[in-house]
Every structure is written in structure tokens, then in C-alpha cells.
Amino acid sequence: MSAAAEPRALAARALAAVVGGASRRGVAAEYTMLHDPRDRAFAAALLHEGARWWLRYAVALDGMLERPLRVPEVRALLVLGLVQLEVLRLPDYAAVAATVAATRALGRPRHAALVNALLRRWLRERAARCAALDADAVTRTAHPRWLIETLARDWPGDVEAVLAANNHAAPLWLRVNRRRGTRAELGARLAATGVAAAEPAALPDALVLAQSTEVTRLPGYAEGAFSVQDGAAQFAAPLLALADGLRVLDACAAPGGKSAHILETAAVELLALERDPARLPRLRQNLARLGLRCTVHAGDAAQPATWWDGRAFDRILLDAPCTATGIIRRQPDIKLHRRAADVAALVAEQRRLLAALWPLLRRGGRLVYATCSVLAAENREPVAAFLADHGDARPLPGPPGWRAAGAGAQNLPGESGMDGFYYAVLEKV
Ligand SMILES: C[S@@+](CC[C@H](N)C(=O)[O-])C[C@H]1O[C@@H](n2cnc3c(N)ncnc32)[C@H](O)[C@@H]1O
Structure with a gap:
């Protein structure tokens, strides 16, 4: 299996399971077998963005298919191909080539030509196809219609802001364990390892990291100096x-x-x-x-x-x-x-x-x-x-x-x- 194909294939399998009803946390074991932490992080990001944007790019895919594609992992891989192009903004032809290679890594070599053809067609037609997707709130925001309608009823002035926030990465919030040290002490330990953390005034135990990271690798995790908890x-x-x-x-x-x-x-x-x-x-x-x-x-x-x-x-x-x-x-x-x-x-x-x-x-x-x-x-x-x-x-x-x-x-x-x-x-x- 090529190095680039492996995380994509594992993420596709995991995404197909999530779309079929499994919880995202439940399928994370799919990619923990990847040895390189960068591959693990990439597979996790693909799965996250694939679930986040499924309701947009699965519709985009269906719009290019003459007959339904009934192999869930290949469907998921194609959606991840579109996510790499449109959300992660990876270089076009590298993303296409790696996704085609992942078709083989999935054990579906007969679908490689289809994956290649569809992703290349997308690149040719992306502007018109994106405009069509943007015409409906479901495919523009990748939220189910019932939720958009409920939010519009409950928060009429805020619905667009809520939908947009739901599609944005969240910062990493920590809660300092007061019984093991102070916020300033933990902040200094993090800073010493190059991790900058803000101290929000409203929450005395909180530290906010701009970027998500493997928390178990942060100083103090094993000894219980902090927990992960949103503000x-x-x-x-x-x-x-x-x-x-x-x-x-x-x-x-x-x-x-x-x-x-x-x-x-x-x-x-x-x-x-x-x-x-x-x-x-x-x-x-x-x-x-x-x-x-x-x-x-x-x-x-x-x-x-x-x-x-x-x-x-x-x-x-x-x-x-x-x-x-x-x-x-x-x-x-x-x-x-x-x-x-x-x-x-x-x-x-x-x-x-x-x-x-x-x-x-x-x-x-x-x-x-x-x-x-x-x-x-x-x-x-x-x-x-x-x-x-x-x-x-x-x-x-x-x-x-x-x-x-x-x-x-x-x-x-x-x-x-x-x-x-x-x-x-x-x-x-
Ligand atoms: C929102 S989560 C709680 C999160 C938790 N308070 C925390 O901060 O980590 C809700 C929990 O309530 C549990 N639960 C649901 N119905 C319950 C019930 N009738 N009695 C007790 N627990 C219940 C669920 O299994 C779930 O673990």
C-alpha cells in the first residue's frame, strides 16, 4: 500500500461506518493502526471533515453518477476526494492520484478508473457544481433540513452564524485541576514546550489552546494536572x-x-x-x-x-x-x-x-x-x-x-x- 493511500483508505472505511450509523469515536480504532502520527492526524482530519461535509459532497457525488454507487467505502472515498479538493484544499492532482491509489488500498481496484474519472470531472466542473450546491441551505451548509428549520424558528437572527460555527474547528479548552496546581503553573509548563495558551477572565480554571493536539502528550496529562473540557x-x-x-x-x-x-x-x-x-x-x-x-x-x-x-x-x-x-x-x-x-x-x-x-x-x-x-x-x-x-x-x-x-x-x-x-x-x- 502506498504511504499516501493508507490513511485515505482507512478514513474511507471509517467514514462509511459512520454514515452507516457507527459513532465517530467508535471507528477511530480504524486508523490507530497507522504508525506515523502525521498519518493518524491526517486520517482523523479526513474522517472529521468527511462527516462534517457529507451532506454536501455526497449530493455532489450523486449528481455526477449515472447509476447509484453501491459500495459504501468507495462512496466514502470519493466524498473524501472532494473534501481534499474543496475543504482541505490539497493540490488537485496529488489529491486525485492519492485517492485513486487508495481505491486499490481498499481492495477495490476495479473502481480506480471510476474514482479517477469522477474526480477529474469534478475539477473541470467544480465552479458550476459548487454554485448548484450553494443554492440550497442543506447542501450549502451540510446540515439536515429539520435542524436548519428548527434553528431558524428558535434563533431567527442567528441561524447563519450557528450553521457557520458548526462547520468551524473548535479550540482546545483545558481545565486545570486546582488540587494539583494553578492555572499559571500549567500555562508556564505548556509555554516551555512551545504551546501557547490563553487565560479567559470569566473562567478561573480554563486555558484555551488555539489548536487541537494530542492531549495525552501535553505535560501534566498523565499526572492529572488538567482535563479537556469546553469552556x-x-x-x-x-x-x-x-x-x-x-x-x-x-x-x-x-x-x-x-x-x-x-x-x-x-x-x-x-x-x-x-x-x-x-x-x-x-x-x-x-x-x-x-x-x-x-x-x-x-x-x-x-x-x-x-x-x-x-x-x-x-x-x-x-x-x-x-x-x-x-x-x-x-x-x-x-x-x-x-x-x-x-x-x-x-x-x-x-x-x-x-x-x-x-x-x-x-x-x-x-x-x-x-x-x-x-x-x-x-x-x-x-x-x-x-x-x-x-x-x-x-x-x-x-x-x-x-x-x-x-x-x-x-x-x-x-x-x-x-x-x-x-x-x-x-x-x-
Ligand atoms: C450529557 S451526558 C453527561 C456528561 C457528564 N455530566 C460530563 O460532564 O462528563 C449525559 C449522561 O446521562 C446519562 N443518562 C441518560 N439518562 C439517564 C438517567 N435517566 N439517569 C442517569 N443517567 C442518565 C447518559 O448515559 C450520559 O452518560
């Missing part, structure tokens, strides 16, 4: 107004990013609850790497009778399961996997969780409702319904500077460099 998610712990000795529930805890931040912030008695037992080992590993301890339990937060000991909580974090429409820039496969029909079931679960957890909160305590969604149906609407049903709930302010969204606050993707995220802080009066 928007770093507001959860401060919004809980933590203090030593409080009894805290993290109701939807895996993989433990916010549980860890809670434990780093104050000496609280934390119960990290998670419904899916398969997600608990990772949560435990994360806490162990950071040198943190709490009670970890598998259970359904909406059924407290099965796990609650009857002692009220001072603080509850409900980081609810959601459409994840706020983190598409990091997980572009959400565009391919999420369906309009998923929203109603998630909303029902969010409402069920809110109603079930409220009785567990002591008077004067607070519950923070959080989602990484930008949809009103998952954010301001369930919170408004909850407030209408619960006269003992009073909303408190969300993160400073975020936009008001009903009783809570919303950050849209890319704003302040952060993910799309929603918080509603509810005090029990």
Missing part, C-alpha cells in the same frame, strides 16, 4: 455555588467531566449517578487520573426509589441527555445521526428527570439544569413547563454575558470560543 461546560461547577461539606448529586455523570470539576472545587460529598453501567469504567478512570474520589453508582436518576437513601441534597446537577446540537463543531456525525424524531423522546426524558429530582433537593438548595443543546424544545420550554408546575422553584442568573433564554441562559456555538450550551439555575424556596 461552556466549565460553568456548571461555579453555578452550583459549591462549599465544603455540601451533599451534591451529579445525576447524569458519565464520563465524569463535571463530577471532577465539582470535586476539584470543594470538599463535597458527591454521588455521581449514571444510568449506563458501561460508561462507569471511564468515569472511574478519569477520577483516578485526577486523584479524586466520590461515590459512583449505576442507576436511573428518574427513579430515585431505586438508589436514593432519603437524605436531601444541597445541590443537584442535571446534565441531561440531549440532542447535542450545541457541539456539532466537535462531533459532526451528530448531523448524520440525529433525527427530528429523536427530539420528542429526549424532551420527555428531560422533563421526567427534572420532576423526579426536584423532591430530592433541600429547601434553599439549588438544581442546575444543563444541556449541550441549542434547541428551545430542550431548554427554555421544559424549564418553563417545570416552573409552571413548581411554585417552590425560583430561577437564578446563568453565566454572565450569555443570552437570556426563558428562565435560563444560552451560549450559541462559537460564541466566546465555546460550545453551544444551556443552563437554568433553579433555587428551591
Whole structure:
């Protein structure tokens, strides 16, 4: 296999699996077999951009085919060919030649001539074909129509900015483990290895790296000096107004990013609850790497009778399961996997969780409702319904500077460099 063909072939196989329904993280093993870190990074970038732009370039491909192409890996390879030309802007003929070579590396030599012919035709016709794709919002922005329409309804003045932000690379946010050192110390260690990091004023534990990198190679990773966590998610712990000795529930805890931040912030008695037992080992590993301890339990937060000991909580974090429409820039496969029909079931679960957890909160305590969604149906609407049903709930302010969204606050993707995220802080009066 030629050196240039291998990452392309592996990325094509992985992309075909993602388009077929697999999660992008789940297929990453496809290219970890590549020895050269540059090849691994290139394959990862191809897969990321291929998922991000699938809804544009799969349509572009179909427009050039006389008969449907039924071999998923070759279809994916061709889309990656277009992505190399149009998104990564690789030199035309080198990209075409390497993609043709990858057809053979995929074990599909009979498709090599077709791949070559289609990519060369694209180069001849690209201007007209791009103009045609740009005429429809779905193929212009590579988002599903249901999502574009929902965003247009929920955020009429911001829909274009949200769609554009979703197609942009996100910066790498770190959260310093206060128990292992200060932000300034970690910043200095990173600077000593040539990695520049900004210190945002609004978040005392955050460092922002302009470019993504293999975090396990950064100084301090193995010894738990920091975690990777977007800035928007770093507001959860401060919004809980933590203090030593409080009894805290993290109701939807895996993989433990916010549980860890809670434990780093104050000496609280934390119960990290998670419904899916398969997600608990990772949560435990994360806490162990950071040198943190709490009670970890598998259970359904909406059924407290099965796990609650009857002692009220001072603080509850409900980081609810959601459409994840706020983190598409990091997980572009959400565009391919999420369906309009998923929203109603998630909303029902969010409402069920809110109603079930409220009785567990002591008077004067607070519950923070959080989602990484930008949809009103998952954010301001369930919170408004909850407030209408619960006269003992009073909303408190969300993160400073975020936009008001009903009783809570919303950050849209890319704003302040952060993910799309929603918080509603509810005090029990
Ligand atoms: C948004 S993720 C939580 C992320 C986590 N808080 C963090 O910061 O790393 C939502 C989690 O809730 C879990 N979950 C969904 N429904 C649940 C329920 N009814 N009870 C407990 N956990 C649930 C999911 O399995 C998933 O791990």
C-alpha cells in the first residue's frame, strides 16, 4: 500500500461506518493502526471533515453518477476526494492520484478508473457544481433540513452564524485541576514546550489552546494536572455555588467531566449517578487520573426509589441527555445521526428527570439544569413547563454575558470560543 493511500483508505472505511450509523469515536480504532502520527492526524482530519461535509459532497457525488454507487467505502472515498479538493484544499492532482491509489488500498481496484474519472470531472466542473450546491441551505451548509428549520424558528437572527460555527474547528479548552496546581503553573509548563495558551477572565480554571493536539502528550496529562473540557461546560461547577461539606448529586455523570470539576472545587460529598453501567469504567478512570474520589453508582436518576437513601441534597446537577446540537463543531456525525424524531423522546426524558429530582433537593438548595443543546424544545420550554408546575422553584442568573433564554441562559456555538450550551439555575424556596 502506498504511504499516501493508507490513511485515505482507512478514513474511507471509517467514514462509511459512520454514515452507516457507527459513532465517530467508535471507528477511530480504524486508523490507530497507522504508525506515523502525521498519518493518524491526517486520517482523523479526513474522517472529521468527511462527516462534517457529507451532506454536501455526497449530493455532489450523486449528481455526477449515472447509476447509484453501491459500495459504501468507495462512496466514502470519493466524498473524501472532494473534501481534499474543496475543504482541505490539497493540490488537485496529488489529491486525485492519492485517492485513486487508495481505491486499490481498499481492495477495490476495479473502481480506480471510476474514482479517477469522477474526480477529474469534478475539477473541470467544480465552479458550476459548487454554485448548484450553494443554492440550497442543506447542501450549502451540510446540515439536515429539520435542524436548519428548527434553528431558524428558535434563533431567527442567528441561524447563519450557528450553521457557520458548526462547520468551524473548535479550540482546545483545558481545565486545570486546582488540587494539583494553578492555572499559571500549567500555562508556564505548556509555554516551555512551545504551546501557547490563553487565560479567559470569566473562567478561573480554563486555558484555551488555539489548536487541537494530542492531549495525552501535553505535560501534566498523565499526572492529572488538567482535563479537556469546553469552556461552556466549565460553568456548571461555579453555578452550583459549591462549599465544603455540601451533599451534591451529579445525576447524569458519565464520563465524569463535571463530577471532577465539582470535586476539584470543594470538599463535597458527591454521588455521581449514571444510568449506563458501561460508561462507569471511564468515569472511574478519569477520577483516578485526577486523584479524586466520590461515590459512583449505576442507576436511573428518574427513579430515585431505586438508589436514593432519603437524605436531601444541597445541590443537584442535571446534565441531561440531549440532542447535542450545541457541539456539532466537535462531533459532526451528530448531523448524520440525529433525527427530528429523536427530539420528542429526549424532551420527555428531560422533563421526567427534572420532576423526579426536584423532591430530592433541600429547601434553599439549588438544581442546575444543563444541556449541550441549542434547541428551545430542550431548554427554555421544559424549564418553563417545570416552573409552571413548581411554585417552590425560583430561577437564578446563568453565566454572565450569555443570552437570556426563558428562565435560563444560552451560549450559541462559537460564541466566546465555546460550545453551544444551556443552563437554568433553579433555587428551591
Ligand atoms: C450529557 S451526558 C453527561 C456528561 C457528564 N455530566 C460530563 O460532564 O462528563 C449525559 C449522561 O446521562 C446519562 N443518562 C441518560 N439518562 C439517564 C438517567 N435517566 N439517569 C442517569 N443517567 C442518565 C447518559 O448515559 C450520559 O452518560
